[in-house]
Amino acid sequence: MLRTPGALSFLLPGFAARLPFGMLTISILLLVQHTTGSYANAGVVAAVTGVSMALFAPVMGKFTDRHGQGAVLVPVVLTHATAVSALTALALLGAPLWALALAAVPAGASVPQVGPMVRARWAARLEGSPLLPTAAAFESVTDEFTFVVGPVLATALCTGVHPAAGLITEAGLTLLGGLLFAAQRSTQPAVHARSGAGEKHASALSFPGLRVLIVAFIGIGAVFGGMQVSLAAFSNEIGNPGANGLLYGVFAAGNMIAGIACGAIAWKIGPRRRLIFGYIGLTAAASVLWAANSAVLLGALGLVVGLCIAPALITGYTMIESLVPAASRTEAFTWLTGAVAFGQAGAVTLAGRLTDAHGSSYGFLVPLGATALALATLLALRSKLAPKAPSRIVNTSAQPAAQDESEGALQGASEGASQRVNERGLGHRVPVTVD
Incomplete structure (x- = not known):
């Protein structure tokens, strides 16, 4: 897969541009909690960031499909660096919650969708190839590696250097990595502009299979958000705030390990069944998080939850090739990324309130409820995940x-x-x- 022409030219800068994504939410949580003293307030600001990203990511994806990745990415990373800097300054100046929430809107809306852009490049270069599932697994591993390194790095910066150091580093890495990735124009997918013959560009959301996957990915996002808040609260409860980055890193490492395994397995069952099995395992693993009473036990349970996420994520992203045409594929990937952000935003808000009122064990109930609802949706609407048959059959x-x-x-x-x-x-x- 790595011998694919041009692959390394976009993989390396793409990784540099994606690493900050794993730092953003946890950096906001730690900074706002430090300046306001409330996990609920921190959760609100982080949630606004996530919702803004979820709403604007598909728009960014649609513009990318029509105008090209470089044309969209350059102004986006410049805007994001400016917006995050403004949010950081307001938090340090003790601005009220409404002002922080307002500043979080452009910070979230301008999050560059580098992950979907990299996946779109793979899909364009490996269309119809048996290497495509391997590329999807590789991308999941890359994502989860950022969630291993990102939270640990952000926590170390916020607790060991300065509460704002995490966000400042996030903005700088996004700017540098995004500009380097945008410069790799030779591997960009073809631009799919509107046809002059009256043919309309179909929205990715018009395909029912994608809508089902969006609901499922909201559940995965809720796991990420609920774990971030609850692990931070648990670390404070045991008197070791620095353990937060390590615990979350173990959780993300489980996801990365499972992603490597998924890329190496020659599956004998179809993707819909794999997706459902993945959510069954994820729901079962999330159902016991609330009962953990030690860092070692919670780390072990978090590892199991991480192991169950990767099969669902990889399978969902792989199915996009057969559910959505190439002209709308970047938009489809951004819908899934936005769904994860939306689930994460809702989870950090709800888990923040629950942990403030009742402790970290109640925050861990959020991932359980979200994954159970996602599993029920998949079971009820699994037929929508079958790709449409071509119309070339005349017999x-x-x-x-x-x-x-x-x-x-x-x-x-x-x-x-x-x-x-x-x-x-x-x-x-x-x-x-x-x-």
Whole structure:
């Protein structure tokens, strides 16, 4: 996969631009909690940031599909660095909550969607290749590595250097990494502008499979947000605030380890079933977090939760290739990223209030409730995750069977399936997979 022409040219600056994403929320939480003395207030500011990002990320993705990554990314990273600097200054000056929340809007709205842009580059260069699931797993590992390094780095800076050091570093890395990534124009996906012949650009949200994945990814975001707040509160309760970064790093490390394993496995079951199994495991693991009464036990449970997240994330991102056409793919990836941010925003708000009122154990109930709701949605709407069959079949007597096999062909392209069968009545061979 790494020998793909041009891959390293966008992977390295892409990683530099994504590392700050793992620092943003935890840096806001620690700074605002330090200046206001309240996890609830910190959760509100972090939630506003997340909601703003969730709402503006798809817009950024749509503009990226139409105008190109470089044209969108340069002004975005400049805006983000300015907005985060303003938020930091207001917090240090003791601004009221409403002012901090207002400043959090542009800080969240301008978060550069580098992860979806990297995934779009992989999808464009590996379309139809059996290496695409490996690339999806690699990207999940990269994301989770940022969530291993990011929170630990932000916590160390905020607790060991200055409460604002985390946000200042986040803004600087975003600016530098984003500009370097935008400069790699040779590997950008093709721009899909509106056609002059009257053809309209379809919104990624118009595809029902993506809408189901959005609900599922909100649940994953709630796990991230609930864990961030609850682990920080738990660390303070045991008198060791610095343990927060380590505990969250163990949680994210579990996700990274599982991502590596997922990339190496030749799966025998279809993506929909894998997605549901992943959420079953995630819900079960989240159901015991509230009972942990020691850092060692909580670290072990957090590791298990992390191990269960990666299969769901990787499978969801991989399914985008078969559910959404290339012209709307960056937008689709940003919808999923925005869904994670939205779930994270809601979780930090609710978990912040619960921990302020009742302690960290109640904050851990947020990931449980969110993943249970996501699992119920997947079970009820799993049929929406089947890709549409192509319309090139003209033999009406064989149409139902052909449609089933065409769905298998699309899933097989995404999953790298190798089994082939003869299609009766059509005289050609198509790949199939069993979900």
